[in-house]
Amino acid sequence: MNYRAVKGMNDILPDEMVRWHHLEREFRVVAERHGYGEVRTPIIESTALFTRSIGEATDIVEKEMYSFERHGEALTVRPEGTASAVRAYVEHHIHQKEPVTRWYYLGPMFRGERPARGRYRQFHQLGCELFGDAGSVCDAEMIDMLHGLFMRLGISDLEIVINSLGGADTRPRYRQIIVDHLEPRKARLSEDSIRRLSSNPLRILDSKDERDIAALEGLPSIIEVLTQDDREHFDRLCSQLDRLGTPYRVDPTLVRGLDYYTRTLFELRSQAGQVGAQNALGGGGRYDNLVQQMGGPSTPAIGFALGVERILLAMDVAELASPPLVVIAPIGPQAASEALLMARELRDHGICVELDGRGGASTSLKAMLRRANARGARVCLVLGQEELESQKVQLKDLAARSQVLVAREELMHRLLDVLQQPMMTGGAA
RNA sequence: GUGGCCGUAGCUCAGCCCGGUAGAGCACUGGAUUGUGGCUCCAGUCGUCGCGGGUUCAAAUCCCGUCGGUCACCCCA
Numbered sequence: 001m002n003y004r005a006v007k008g009m010n011d012i013l014p015d016e017m018v019r020w021h022h023l024e025r026e027f028r029v030v031a032e033r034h035g036y037g038e039v040r041t042p043i044i045e046s047t048a049l050f051t052r053s054i055g056e057a058t059d060i061v062e063k064e065m066y067s068f069e070r071h072g073e074a075l076t077v078r079p080e081g082t083a084s085a086v087r088a089y090v091e092h093h094i095h096q097k098e099p100v101t102r103w104y105y106l107g108p109m110f111r112g113e114r115p116a117r118g119r120y121r122q123f124h125q126l127g128c129e130l131f132g133d134a135g136s137v138c139d140a141e142m143i144d145m146l147h148g149l150f151m152r153l154g155i156s157d158l159e160i161v162i163n164s165l166g167g168a169d170t171r172p173r174y175r176q177i178i179v180d181h182l183e184p185r186k187a188r189l190s191e192d193s194i195r196r197l198s199s200n201p202l203r204i205l206d207s208k209d210e211r212d213i214a215a216l217e218g219l220p221s222i223i224e225v226l227t228q229d230d231r232e233h234f235d236r237l238c239s240q241l242d243r244l245g246t247p248y249r250v251d252p253t254l255v256r257g258l259d260y261y262t263r264t265l266f267e268l269r270s271q272a273g274q275v276g277a278q279n280a281l282g283g284g285g286r287y288d289n290l291v292q293q294m295g296g297p298s299t300p301a302i303g304f305a306l307g308v309e310r311i312l313l314a315m316d317v318a319e320l321a322s323p324p325l326v327v328i329a330p331i332g333p334q335a336a337s338e339a340l341l342m343a344r345e346l347r348d349h350g351i352c353v354e355l356d357g358r359g360g361a362s363t364s365l366k367a368m369l370r371r372a373n374a375r376g377a378r379v380c381l382v383l384g385q386e387e388l389e390s391q392k393v394q395l396k397d398l399a400a401r402s403q404v405l406v407a408r409e410e411l412m413h414r415l416l417d418v419l420q421q422p423m424m425t426g427g428a429a
Numbered sequence: 430g431u432g433g434c435c436g437u438a439g440c441u442c443a444g445c446c447c448g449g450u451a452g453a454g455c456a457c458u459g460g461a462u463u464g465u466g467g468c469u470c471c472a473g474u475c476g477u478c479g480c481g482g483g484u485u486c487a488a489a490u491c492c493c494g495u496c497g498g499u500c501a502c503c504c505c506a
Contacts, residue, residue, distance in 0.1 A: 119505075
């Protein structure tokens, strides 16, 4: 093989695309039902947009971005969607047009990580952003919307984890508390966490290392050090979720990889279809300072992103119904030409038709029928020399194993009749 | 980025330890059925054994490197 897809980037072939479309369709339905409208932003943005919004010291910015220079411009293929949405929101002065804005998006993102199951260098996200409302109602509604979406997708073991990072001042303050707490116990930390103590102390909270867990003993949780306003926001969110009956678990150690989050933070997890620790299907949170930070007016906001590939792993979709298919099997070149005409006529009536053009050459009827059966076709129309001469066509119900000879002018009527019948299990009688 | 495991037919894999002419099932094609599919039976097609180098009379098999996948770590969707 001379050429292959770039490492960590995948082709999605039609067989698999059925599941993708199902997921995307469900997402769109749910998002639109909640008042969100689709936004599409460029896949390439200025590098600075990401470094400023995501944070200079994050893993994404430090080592995972696909950045390049072109005509003197520093550009990056987007590693996530929020930065672009915020940029577009600010650039088009959306805040002057409406007080509250709800956008959704879907598309590919790029991060140069080492690929593994459910983690790729080109991966796809579904996301929502809500601008202009600071209330905890938004948080509750968004989390409930996600819960509803996952229920529709049949992901039953969904776990919703929430936390609050407080306002802009809380994080540095808590960070200091962690450092003060751990510095005297530094010697007992894991190697990774000793390094993190100076680079990203908050990350130590989700360490699974026994030594770190022991060293963290006695540290107040971030929720305990929230300001009163932040605390009230979080408490309101919890009671609103309780009222909705939306299940969630508070985990004060939940920290996410992006710098712009404030207050509410959430993550969605499932064990289904997963191997090992890679169980996060998506997550999000508030970013009340980001819009202003990116040069816009002070605008509270909240959003989330879901990993399509991961949801697809967790989603157990039995059999997705597809529209009934009709295969036309012509025998001989003359019949093939006639079949071409017939196929168009059927399609004009909204029927999905696959014309087996091989029948125009030397392929046997048997081969075409076998193929029609393998494709899961509902009906096969056989058009041979005899039918051509008598202006008729064999209408074969593949499921019922029955066949009738119908006149051309009756075909549409009879065909629609068969297609409307529920699929009968053949051979039961 | 670090470490483990894997890479053989279109797909799933056996063969590798112990070097000696590359296999199975599924799929595909044809036949049993001159124009009738799901089951059955018969036959057939399909391979740079991931790639490159080394050892050897001889390498899918042993050694080194490399690429890809996967798992753990890291991190995250």
